[in-house]
Amino acid sequence: MKLVLVAILSATLGAGVTYALVHKHESPAPALVPVVVPTQDIPSEERVTADELRVIQVPEDQVVPNAVTDLSQVVGHQTFVPIYQNEQIPMNRINSGVA
Secondary structure, three states: OHHHHHHHHHHHHHHHHHHHHHHHOOOOOOOEEEEEEEOOOEOOOOEOOHHHEEEEEEEHHHOOOOEOOOHHHOOOOEEOOOEOOOOOOEHHHEEOOOO
C-alpha cells in the first residue's frame, strides 16, 4: 500500500513540476499595432486614394520597418513602386513630398 501511495504522490508531483515548467516559458501575446495595407494592387507612380486602403491590426513583432500606420501618411501621395494587395507599406515606397 505504501508503494502505491508513493507512486501516486510521485506522479502528482511530476505532473505539477512539468506543468509549471511548460507554463513558465509562455510569453504574453505581442501587442497589436495598426498598419495600413492596400485593398487592391496599386501601380507605381499612382496617387493613393483612401478607398484603396484599410487599416489592420498586426502583432508588433511582424510589422515591417517604417510601416505606414495612419491613412493620412499615404492618401494623396504618389507611389514610387507597385504596392500589392494586403502588403504592409513601408514609407520608402511613398513619395511623401507629392500631395
